[in-house]
Amino acid sequence: MFERIAELAIRRSRLILVVAVVAVALMGAAGAGAFGKLLGGGYDDPASQSSRAEEVIDEKFGGETNLVLLVRTSEGRVDAPAADRSGRALVADLKKDQNLENVISYWDTDSPSLRSEDGRQAMVLAHVKGEGTERDEHAKSVIDAYAGSYEDTLTIKAGGGAAVTSEMGKQSEEDLVLAEAIAVPLTLILLLVVFGSLVSALLPLVIGIIAIMGTFAELYFLGSVTDVSVFAINLTTALGLGLGIDYALLMVSRFREQLAAGASVDDAVRQTMSTAGRTIAFSAATVAAALGALMVFPQYFLRSFGYAGVGVVAIAAVSTLFVMPALFVVLGHRVNSGRMPWVKTNRAGTRAPMWGRLARTVMRRPALTALPVLAVLLLAAGPLLGITFGTPDERVLPEDANSRQVSAVLQADFAGNDDAALHVVLDRSVAKDPLQSYAVTLSELDDVVRVEASTGTYADGKSTPPGPANAALGRPDAQQLNVVSTLTPKSDEAQSLVDEVRNIAAPAGAHSLVGGTDAVLVDSKDSIAGRLPLAVALVAVTTFILLFLFTGSVVQPVRALALNLVSLGATLGVMTWIFQDGHLSSLLGFTAQPMDVSMTVLMFCIAFGLSMDYEVFVTSRIKELHEAGEDNESAVANGLGHTGRIVSAAACLLAVSFFAFGTAKLSFMQMFGLGSGLAILIDAVAVRGVLVPAAMRLLGRSAWYAPPFLRTFHARYGLSESGPQAVATPEPTPADESLYVKNSTEV
Template sequence: MLERLGRCIFRRRWAVVIAWLCIFAGASIFAPRVTQVLKPGGYSIGKSESVVAYNDLHRAYGYRDLTFSVVFTGPPGARAKIHSDAVAFRCRASARFGAALAVTPPVWSPDGVVAIERVYSNPRDDFGAGFAGPLRAMLPHGSVRGALTGPSAIFHDMETISGEDLRRVEIVTLPIAAIVLLLIFGSVVASGTPVLMAPVTVTLALAAVYFVGHRVDMSIFVLNTASMLGLGVAIDYSLFMVHRFRQELELGRDVETAVAHTVATSGRAILVSAMVVTVGFYALTLSGVQMLRSLGIGGSIVTAVSLLVALTLMPAVLAFLGPRINLLPVVPRRLSTRRLWRKHSLWVMQRPIPIIGVVATIILVLGLPAFHLRVGIPGPQTLPASVDSRYGNDLLDRHLGYANQSPVLVVVKRDAGTPPSSYQSAAFTLLDRVCSSKEVAGIAPVPVPDSPGQIRSCQDLLTASQNVLSRQGAQARAFARGHHVYLLPVFLRTDPSSAEAERYVRMLRREPPIKGYTILIGGQTAGQMDFDSFLYSRFPWVIFFVIVTIFVVLLVAFRSLLLPLKAVVMNIFSVLAAYGVVVFAFQDAHMARLLGFTPVGNIDSIVPVFLFCVLFGISTDYEVFLLTRVQEQYLITGDNEESVATGLEFTGRIITSAALVMIVVFGAFSFASLAVIQEIGLGLAVAVLVDATLIRALLVPAVMRLLGRWNWWLPIRGFPPIRRRPAKTATATSRSPAAE
């Protein structure tokens, strides 16, 4: 069927190319608009305790979101100018947005250096990020500077930086990928053709995400992850097609037959590969987390578009080029590495046990840091320090201290039938619990204080609760009669994402209930814990789905029991190495200066799950290309060692080349501006590097040498029948193009 598709595309190549040009032109209109449908957040779980606490507060008090904090600063002696500019900003913002935004009057930090205004809004789908641009235009930029920070400003800046990173990475990676391909193919035309497929794929994929985003919530991180994968996968698939097409021409076949055989052989391998990679992306949708689901959808779209480009547009382009694919030679084609790969594989198979021991030791050393991996949800520190919202948040941290941190929100609900008179004793009991930890700095009357002075220490509050005057007691009882939901914003001395903060929340949640009251714990720390608990309670099922599905696909493809098991173990090695290097670089901060990020002591919660699913697909992708050729030779000769050597001889160079392109693309994203994208980029690059060198070049031939003919055993069927051919025929077949 695929061969017929290739011949059909050859005969209708003009129509295919014109159709793709029209599709590309249409996609170019919608792809730049993709950020309009991408959403922030995605780190909350709908029915979790922290979300229920927030919803109860919203229903009881019309609780509004803190959308922005505005920080005004200037030179010494400019206090009057700072105040007047802050008042002018408030007037302009109120006049333009009216009731949509509530801007508080300016207040001074305790040291009198900066003035602060808070901007509140009702909950919005975009978290109020749409206000960021107009508000920034109203800020002073002279001797007095205004900085817009807060959740919505941070998201707005993440969106802007994601687009800038994407453009910068494309400008850098495409020329580098072209140079790599030039060294691989030795011809300007042959190397340039796969590179041209990358922007087509990414543009069409982002346009598709734009339309899907109108129906399904899609995370802002889809922009970079989809582009990252689109660049790598599109070039890889096109590389395999060009490589096989040139081999077909070398055998003296006419262009139509060469195109047809290329689609039938490399096209089949790419189809199987795309199915395997899609399994990994589909597994992300099973996580139950909106952000990962959207990344899974985005990755599936990218893979489908890459497959479509490789099986339709690329054959049409090859049909037009024909022998001209070898035009503008730069590197002599006689410089072949096949003999080197063959010698290498035979050398490895002569000493399998030492090779396995050395490789396993290296992977274990790389993976050791993964055993103290700690996850968390990113905050302002995910942005570069020079970005406006990060700069403003750093100012607030400097001048407000822990008063700028997100508090633990203790929400108290009085149950129906509980008399208001019990409020005072319940409050005392709860206060005693809340203040039982040395991590507590104090409690404020509001969740967003403007000064540390608004945060009262636990000792003061406990003393006050024991010495309540009659008038104060009457006021408390009157408040209790008028409300059934109460809030205690508890401020800690430690960062909300720290292990100490999580232990504190866990301690509060373990406390026995107070009769007649329901206690809910919310806030950033509790929300992070609820998200991580939900995600990682489902992660084992995601792992199970990925492993079982890929095992079954390989079992059917290669009719072997041990080869799929071996592939699963090898993939786990690659994932372990990636986890270890990411923890070493980011959590342990050993690459903070090199990559230019601010260490926060954890890894983004989504990164381990995302890396596992994507890497299992990509690693299996290379396994398919290698084992297809090994199996083809084994069924001819029945000689296991000869088959492995021949497989590496014909696929080692192209798999390593494809991996090198992937490493260039993924590695470029490790120098992005957003920490989460850096983590994903570095993890993918390291895993592909380990897979293409330690795993495919060393561990696979060593293990297959030890397993011998049992590589090809299948229960019930036993060993496959060998279609033995005369030596001359077998040799000729071994020198035919690999089924890549």
């Protein structure tokens, strides 16, 4: 297949490039509308009890409170004459707003729970209508209209779920712009350093642009038919640029190597496709398999990264396999044009003696060199023993974000946090006495401040008559009860309260559903934990099968999986130490909190996939040399000598794309960027440089073992580095080696 693609590129190179330009233009036109189709949120399981409770509340009670307006008087108390008049006018305006429903406030209920303990602040609760982008637009409209000063008497700040989602979306766009403003120029500079020529340095950017534009178009069409998270854009840009560089770097390096060895342009294209092209196809398959596992989760936040990840990998690979050889044919030896001033030789080989010497040193004393590295990685993984999980809330925003400030005030200055209340829904009409008995039982739970029901408000087993707000909690075919506590939202105690409320039997004949912020967290953790074994199994099995088909060995896949788990454990341990335990929080500017469960799963899949990317890069060259007759140790040393610089350069370039997100002000995006970048560097240096040669030396000939029946299977169905006869690349003389060391900018 790869030979046929090479021949097509040789015969129809200009046609392929014209088609590519037209395709990119069409994809760019479609992808421009992606941002309008993508949604915030998506952290909950649609089939969970909390989601079903939210659906019933939306259908029968006008929706859960998702907007809190914190109103403060400029002087005096909120029930002083001037503040009272302005407050009632504000509530009247809000009730007329077509974007809102279920508007409840202190001024029309006189509920003490909606007034701060010092009397200077009051809450207005409301539900923003709509779903997805429509709700986000409605929330922005309301916030823009009312936040700030009102009648020179009141000051208003917006909080609640809708406000948090709105601010997260806005902050995400700002973070993305800043990250790309940092990553793109740095990447171009590094590409010039790595390649030493302007033309070669620009080729990876071509593939990156195609991958990003194509995935934007994919997200636009998917966003038109299903829910897709806006944060998929961040992954698309980082991974599209990074993989474009990875794949193009491998192709350009192999092509230049063949040209330097005296091959014609056409023969260099053929050999490049039969070796590097085949490697890229397998690499893309392993990365896509890891990211595709995200689609087993019901949360569209995670599924969206699966959509974007598989799409960007596939488009990057396909464009590399078709567009890059066509560019080689058109450019020919001009691929080395625009040589940088510091490059003193045109030699374009990929051999890096340093990596070969490192491999030989490791293999002389495999245990002595590998054990210290392994010990450091296991020590770095230590914080995982104390890991806890949560979901994103206002604390991921900067401290000056309005919604975060509102949440802090509600917890500190109000008797219970209405915004974080548990919402209990009974699916049918319930008589007054059983409903009262149920509400009394709920109110007697530890840390519960009050329970609001249609029959009244209950605290410590005692009731007060119903007010205007209570009447809205009863329907002919359903009842809603709000359980307000003093507990910190998403704390272990708050999550335990969810279980306690769910364990209390509903009135006879009724079925209860418990929703609210803490219930969503409990259900999300349970949902992800339930699907995680399937996702891990899919990643492991598909990786094993692909690596077996690639190598013909059953030992190589096991070795690769084991080393990947070690490097991933170290990465996640360091992220736990930083973002959960709070180390470096003052430097990075975030608030320590439990690890975001969705982002941790995402980081695992991305880091695993990219580790397999470099695994295939290195193993392919080792296997090629082994099949050419070299013994195991020579194949490993020479294989790393040829690929070490490619892998290290690709890792640095890809890490820059991810590390740029370390500048984000959303803490979970910081974790995503820093964690992914760290995982890439650990894998490229510690694993590929030390642990792989040590493991290969200890395994010896058994590294390539497979049972006879699997060898027969692989001989028939496996893929090998066959194809046109490779052009021999002369081994460097001692003078050459000094030249390579001197000119380390040459790939």
